[in-house]
Amino acid sequence: MIARFKNVKISAISAVVxxxxxxxxxxxxxxxNNVKKIDRMRKMVGFNKRRVVENGVTAADxxxxxALNMINEQKIxxxxxxxxIFVRQRxxxxxxxxxxxxxxxxGFGQNTMALDISLGCSxxxxxxxxxxxxxxxxxxxxxxxxxxxxxxxxxxxxxRTCAPIFGDGGSATLVEFTESETNSYFDLGADGSxxxxxxxxxxxxxxxxxxxSKEKFMSKLGYETDLTEYFMDGGNVFALTMKYIPDxxxxxxxxxxxxxDKIDHLxxxxxxxxxxxxxxxxxxxxxxMTLSDSFENYGNQSVTSLPIAIxxxxxxxxxxxxxxxxxxxxxxxxxxDFDNVFLSGVREYSGKPTERREIIEKWKNIIEGVKxx
Amino acid sequence: MNREEFLAKxxxxxxxxxxxxxxxxxxxxxxxxxxxxxxxxxxxxxSCGVKTTFSELKELKTIGDIAKKAxx
Numbered sequence: 284m285i286a287r288f289k290n291v292k293i294s295a296i297s298a299v300v301x302x303x304x305x306x307x308x309x310x311x312x313x314x315x316n317n318v319k320k321i322d323r324m325r326k327m328v329g330f331n332k333r334r335v336v337e338n339g340v341t342a343a344d345x346x347x348x349x350a351l352n353m354i355n356e357q358k359i360x361x362x363x364x365x366x367x368i369f370v371r372q373r374x375x376x377x378x379x380x381x382x383x384x385x386x387x388x389x390g391f392g393q394n395t396m397a398l399d400i401s402l403g404c405s406x407x408x409x410x411x412x413x414x415x416x417x418x419x420x421x422x423x424x425x426x427x428x429x430x431x432x433x434x435x436x437x438x439x440x441x442x443r444t445c446a447p448i449f450g451d452g453g454s455a456t457l458v459e460f461t462e463s464e465t466n467s468y469f470d471l472g473a474d475g476s477x478x479x480x481x482x483x484x485x486x487x488x489x490x491x492x493x494x495x496s497k498e499k500f501m502s503k504l505g506y507e508t509d510l511t512e513y514f515m516d517g518g519n520v521f522a523l524t525m526k527y528i529p530d531x532x533x534x535x536x537x538x539x540x541x542x543x544d545k546i547d548h549l550x551x552x553x554x555x556x557x558x559x560x561x562x563x564x565x566x567x568x569x570x571x572m573t574l575s576d577s578f579e580n581y582g583n584q585s586v587t588s589l590p591i592a593i594x595x596x597x598x599x600x601x602x603x604x605x606x607x608x609x610x611x612x613x614x615x616x617x618x619x620d621f622d623n624v625f626l627s628g629v630r631e632y633s634g635k636p637t638e639r640r641e642i643i644e645k646w647k648n649i650i651e652g653v654k655x656x
Numbered sequence: 657m658n659r660e661e662f663l664a665k666x667x668x669x670x671x672x673x674x675x676x677x678x679x680x681x682x683x684x685x686x687x688x689x690x691x692x693x694x695x696x697x698x699x700x701x702x703s704c705g706v707k708t709t710f711s712e713l714k715e716l717k718t719i720g721d722i723a724k725k726a727x728x
Contacts, residue, residue: 323671327691518710521694525701557691561698 404609
């Protein structure tokens with residue numbers, strides 16, 4: 284589907300990553316300690332550094348800090364935020380939606396509605412479309428879109444298909460009404476045939492975690508795994524990405540009647556350097572417009588890789604073409620005019636992890652009816 | 657793109673230390689791993705407009721076979 288918005292803008296984007304950094308050179312044991320081999324992978328795919336959370340830090344924590352930084356520094360009056368969206372695939376709890384926890388922690392009032400959107404790498408773009416729609420309809424003047432993911436917690440270091448790729452991160456984006464007409468264009472779509480190409484098979488309601496889903500077996504990609512772990516068929520995903528994204532970008536440019544040379548910044552989901560280069564070339568953009576250094580410095584934060592990349596590359600002005608794509612297979616591309624968008628820069632998470640036993644105690648107290656002194 | 661340009665781009669795409677020719681057998685290339693295969697698929701798509709898959713790549717034995725696939 285394709286859509287146009289006339290009175291919506293992005294005012295601010297705030298980004299947070301964990302402090303702990305892993306370099307692929309620290310993992311040389313997985314590459315026979317062959318530094319040349321690692322150098323080659325770094326050159327071709329962009330594997331380099333990624334940030335990972337410590338135990339007890341969730342996607343919501345990272346997004347919360349990004350939102351708090353924005354609210355405090357931009358002096359945002361929370362009473363005027365009409366909706367709080369949290370886009371994620373790793374919620375704090377199955378029930379209730381994590382947006383309510385953010386609503387409470389950030390101190391929003393009852394006039395701010397809250398909702399979660401559950402999506403992977405196409406998440407920020409699809410949620411952005413949702414926020415734009417809420418504002419364009421007249422229902423909302425301001426929407427705070429929080430996003431976050433911690434893919435590192437579901438991926439074992441032995442899974443060399445995924446471990447070097449994914450990093451953790453959180454972000455907050457302020458979407459608001461603007462009087463002066465500013466045209467934004469979105470192209471979105473889905474291909475459900477890919478549901479088995481990227482998945483965490485056991486842990487939902489179709490296949491709850493039991494002993495049989497924790498039985499170990501060998502993945503066709505050469506590592507030991509079980510059904511509770513994250514799985515990605517990279518070849519399939521690459522094929523889907525090449526099938527849909529260049530066409531999505533072309534469709535968007537045609538619809539908006541904008542030529543490639545009018546685009547100031549092309550910012551793609553930071554899947555990996557190889558795919559970013561390939562899409563850039565296939566979509567008719569010059570190689571110097573390839574932006575993959577956020578992937579190379581922080582990894583692929585899935586849901587929230589674009590806000591991190593926008594902050595890392597300091598994209599705050601100009602005609603921006605952005606595209607997010609990933610598990611499902613879902614995709615969304617957009618052309619948006621950035622006009623002095625406030626960027627926080629990529630900040631490091633400063634909060635404390637929560638202790639497991641404290642969480643257990645808290646819930647038991649609540650449910651047993653013990654009064655907290 | 658002519659055949660010489662193709663060979664140069666292939667050399668670059670594979671980041672192979674050894675020199676490659678049209679007769680080079682793919683399985684003999686030291687760096688013929690999944691990253692290289694992805695690089696070939698990407699190169700064929702973006703630079704030659706030809707779509708391939710991992711399984712189709714298995715049928716190709718030499719660099720010359722890849723060139724043929726690219727229409728060269």
